[in-house]
Amino acid sequence: MADEKPDPQKTTSSLTTGNGEQVVRLVIEAQSTSKSRWGTKLLGLLLLFSIILNLMLLSSYGDYFNEFDGPLERYHSGSKDAEQKIALIRVGTTIMPPYTERILEQIKKATEDDSIKGMVLVVDSPGGLVADSHQIYHRLSQFAETKPIYVQMQRLAASGGYYIAMGGGDKGKLFAEPTTWTGSIGVIIPHYDITQLADKVGVQSEPLKTGEFKDSLSMFKPISERDREVWDGILDEAYQKFLGVIENGRPEMTRQQIEDIATGRIFTADQAIANGMVDEISFLDDTIAKMETDLKAGPMRVIEYEYPPTLTDVLLGSASASAENEMSLLKQLLGSPAPRAFYLLGGSQ
Template identity: 55%
Template sequence: MQEEQASAEKTGSKVGESRLSTPPTRRWITRGLVLLLMLSVLLNLGFYAWYQEYFTIAGGPTEQFETGDQFASDKIAIISITGTIMPPFTERILESIKTAHEDKQVKGILLEIDSPGGLVADSHQIYHRLVELRKKKPIVVSMKRMAASGGYYVAMGAGEEGVIFAEPTTWTGSLGVIIPRFDLSGLAEKVGVVSDPLKTGEFKDALNPFREMTQRERDIWDHILDESYQRFLNIITDNRKDLDYEQVKKLATGQIYPATDARENGLIDEIGYQEDALARLQEMTNLKKVRVIRYRHPVTLADILLGSAEASQVENRKQALLDSTVPRAMYFASWLGEVPGLQ
């Protein structure tokens, strides 16, 4: 009897354990289903972003009502330049400019800038398109937190007839050009790293961070920097009627100017907010009833996965040393501490 009772107790214990624990097969099935669900969600988000982006290419950005009379036929378009000026955001800005240029109902442009600058080529592309746009429609600039370096460069698209507003707390200026480079030759020597690239020309690895730059290489890059720098100075001179070349050159030391100093030095026209800039633009266009709209672009897959448009600019930190060998001339506020491509 005792043996039978013990056997029954063991059997009951095993049954209880089997009821409490999940079979391994079932656990793997559950995990597999969860993984498939997550992949399905990501794929659907990707297809949605691709769909939005594909069907916006031909039609351009969408309009979002901002303020004013929503039933008015005449419009003021807000074109926003936010964050670092670089792809893929450059293309979005250019699309907005093109849409405003072709829309006959758009009578004026409010250029909203909140940017520390960016790539030289991209800044100039935007400026060039704004010059074409201002021939047909007036442009007023509203600077937000900062409009530094390339951010100030694109503001010159408003021209002599345009008006530049900056908020009381805006930082602007930082006029100049920078090509980021690290010199790790001392560290390489300590750890025994020798740079020995296979190259087809003397200057092919001129920005190699693992050795010191030669004087011939430095002379070449100084020339390239000066060419972009002189273009920057001339563009400011051409578009700020109260500043000549020598005055601009004195201001172009790379330093930042708060709004009050920027106005005293002729870099901006007024200290005020977006509503003040819109009121001035409405006066310039002689519009009593106007619909203020903002251009919006569809969310891309990068925006969805990384959380924001700005996040998509962040590159893998493990690539920083390799990226430093790639020449990237920038109208960028280097005082921010981090530079696109070297974050």
């Protein structure tokens, strides 16, 4: 028979009473080692969370009261000693907040800098919100009134990406890489009909509203003919605006030619050139060199803009910021009950 191991949680003791009887007393000692260890870890985690939270609050306070002078200028290429500059501005995201504000700030800074003689706008975007695309286009148009803009399309310059490329006006030039996809000219308002799913799970939508169209495009009802009439008018107005900016930016194309390509389809770089949508095949370095030659102002310094990271950015980390960027479009499409119109590549939603 195996030896019985003593229970570390139990101890025994004996005592003798006055009449000589021996009484055995069992004392149970609860070991708290494991509980104590978990308690220490929990306190440590709470302390770490408290420190991070306080640092973030301190950072937010500092960011709020810190004076903002706009984006910082950084050397990209060219002559480091040249006083005259070319501004390189990148649009490499879906066109929507908070990126819109940063792009507008960069264009504004380049516009106000007398030493900047031209801009190369680098577009690698599937497009984005109608209003944001037009805000950027408008600011670029103001710049193009006095200084030239060359557009370098990279992987994708579709829908709103092509819209802002028209900001260079009739004097601007459009360049695409050999593998660029562009076009997707049109407007889309995402809508999801979940009425059948709602019926299956027993969900009913009964909004309290003040007008017939207040819940227009609700996911819980089919689109009525009257709804469609209203939204068709809104879509057509945004669509005609898109055609108009192309007409201004590509004056060699007729209105009919523009309408023929404005079907929402994607074009390769060679197809875009054949249809008059793009001027040349080129890479960024070559496009910058072309602008420097066309300016005929001697050696140029090419600069771009960046934003210094705040303490909040550092605390959150780049991984968190990246995840937020990936989710932001999904939030715009699904997270808001308000209808949103997009100049956006069809498959992006």
